[in-house]
Amino acid sequence: MIDYAQALQRLLQQVMPQAAESCLLADAAGRISAGAVHSPIALPTFDHAAMDGYALAADEPLLAGSEHAVSGSRAAGDGACASGGECCEIMTGAQLPAGLNSVVAVENTHMLETHADGTPARIRLLQALAPGQNVRYAGSDVAPGTPVLSAGARLDSADVMLLAALGIGRIDVVRRPRVAIVGTGKELQADATQPLVSGRIHNSNGPYLVAALRAAGAHVLLCETVDDTPATYIDALRQAVDAGADLVISTGAVSMGRHDFVPATLDRLGAQQLFHGVAIRPGKPLLCARLVAGPLIFAMPGTPMAVAAAIRFFVSPMLRAMAGQAAELPLHAVLDTPQQPKPGLRHFLRATLHQDRDGRLHARVLAQQQPFRIRPFAEAGAWVVLPEGAADCARDSMVEVVGLLHGHPPRIDPPPP
Known part of the structure; x- marks a missing residue:
C-alpha cells in the first residue's frame, strides 16, 4: 500500500494532454481553452x-452659461462623420463626430431654441x-493585442461576453477526455423505474459518476452495469476500448474477497x-492499471x-492535467x-462550511x-482533508477544504443560529 501523494504522482505520470479542437463560442461555456487568446480589436472600437446629451469641442473647459449652436444629431449605430459644427446632439453609445471630444449630459443643459421640426437648435450649459468628459475612448477597456484568456482557463459566461464583444466566434478548446464507466455486481439494479427485486439494490454509483464526470x-x-464475472467485465472493457x-x-x-475478480x-x-x-479513508482498495496499448x-x-x-x-486532478490546467489551490x-483520525491514513471527510462575523471560514465535519x-x-x-500525519485535530485547528466536485467551489451555508 502506498500513500496518497505517491499514488497521485504515479497516476499523473500516465496522463496524456488532450488535443485541441475548434468550438463555437455559443458552446464554449465550461470548456477549457487550449491556448492563450489575444484581442484582435480595440474595445470600445471607437x-x-x-x-445622452450634446457632443462639443472642448480643448479647454467650457464654462457654465456658454451657449452653443446645435448642428445635427447622432444615434448609436450611425457611422463615422465630421461634426459640421461646434455642437451635435448625441445619444448613449453613438460615435463622436470628428472634431468633437466631450459630451455634456442633456440634464445639464437648457434648450434655448429649436428647429422647425422640434430638434435642438441652440443650448446653454448649466x-x-x-x-474628454463623458466620453468612452477606443481601447480604454481592451487594447488590441491584449491577452484576454490564458491557456487552461475554464470559460464562464463572463468570458463568453468578452470574447463575443471582441468579435471572436470560435475558440480552440481542449478535447473533452473520453471516459467509460463499468459498474460490477449482480446485486445492482440499473433500471430505477422498476421495483427492486429481492437481494438487489438500485445502482447509485453509475448515475453519480455520469453526473460528476460531465460536471468535471x-x-x-458509456455506463455499463455487469455481473460478478470476469467475462462480462472483459466484454465491457472491450466496448470501452x-x-x-x-x-x-x-x-x-x-x-x-473471493468475488473481487478485478x-x-x-x-x-x-x-x-x-x-x-492507497493509505486513504474512504477508498483504500483503489487500483490503477493501464491496458496494453489501451486506456487507463x-x-x-x-x-x-x-x-x-x-x-x-x-x-x-487527472482531468485537470489532461486539460493542461495547473493543480487547484x-x-x-x-x-x-x-477529529481523531487514524494515524497513517489520509482522511476525506464530508463537512458543511459557514463564515463567522469576521469573515473566517469554518468547517463542521458531519457526524x-x-x-x-x-x-x-x-x-x-465541502470535503475536509486530514493528511496522514494530522494526529488529533482540536477545535479551532486549521484544516484544508475543497469543493465536493471538481471545478465547483465549496458551498458556504448561512451561519448556524
Whole structure:
C-alpha cells in the first residue's frame, strides 16, 4: 500500500494532454481553452458618448452659461462623420463626430431654441464641461493585442461576453477526455423505474459518476452495469476500448474477497499495474492499471463514498492535467468539530462550511462518515482533508477544504443560529 501523494504522482505520470479542437463560442461555456487568446480589436472600437446629451469641442473647459449652436444629431449605430459644427446632439453609445471630444449630459443643459421640426437648435450649459468628459475612448477597456484568456482557463459566461464583444466566434478548446464507466455486481439494479427485486439494490454509483464526470468536463462514452464475472467485465472493457476511451472507471470487485475478480482479471489481460491499495479513508482498495496499448483503468470499491472520494481526489486532478490546467489551490477553514483520525491514513471527510462575523471560514465535519451513507454527502458543502500525519485535530485547528466536485467551489451555508 502506498500513500496518497505517491499514488497521485504515479497516476499523473500516465496522463496524456488532450488535443485541441475548434468550438463555437455559443458552446464554449465550461470548456477549457487550449491556448492563450489575444484581442484582435480595440474595445470600445471607437470613441463614443457615455450618455445622452450634446457632443462639443472642448480643448479647454467650457464654462457654465456658454451657449452653443446645435448642428445635427447622432444615434448609436450611425457611422463615422465630421461634426459640421461646434455642437451635435448625441445619444448613449453613438460615435463622436470628428472634431468633437466631450459630451455634456442633456440634464445639464437648457434648450434655448429649436428647429422647425422640434430638434435642438441652440443650448446653454448649466455646468462647466471638462475636455474628454463623458466620453468612452477606443481601447480604454481592451487594447488590441491584449491577452484576454490564458491557456487552461475554464470559460464562464463572463468570458463568453468578452470574447463575443471582441468579435471572436470560435475558440480552440481542449478535447473533452473520453471516459467509460463499468459498474460490477449482480446485486445492482440499473433500471430505477422498476421495483427492486429481492437481494438487489438500485445502482447509485453509475448515475453519480455520469453526473460528476460531465460536471468535471469529461465526455462519458458509456455506463455499463455487469455481473460478478470476469467475462462480462472483459466484454465491457472491450466496448470501452472500441469506443475510444481515454479512461475506464470501474466500481466494485477490487478488494480482497473471493468475488473481487478485478485485480486478477486485469493481470490476466496483461495490464500494467500502477498501484493497488492507497493509505486513504474512504477508498483504500483503489487500483490503477493501464491496458496494453489501451486506456487507463481506475478501479474503485463499490461503496458510494469511496467512489465519491476517488473521483474528487484522484480522477479530478487527472482531468485537470489532461486539460493542461495547473493543480487547484485548496482553501483552509477553522475546524469546529474535533477529529481523531487514524494515524497513517489520509482522511476525506464530508463537512458543511459557514463564515463567522469576521469573515473566517469554518468547517463542521458531519457526524456520520461511514462510506455507505449517502445522505450526509448530499447535505455536505465541502470535503475536509486530514493528511496522514494530522494526529488529533482540536477545535479551532486549521484544516484544508475543497469543493465536493471538481471545478465547483465549496458551498458556504448561512451561519448556524
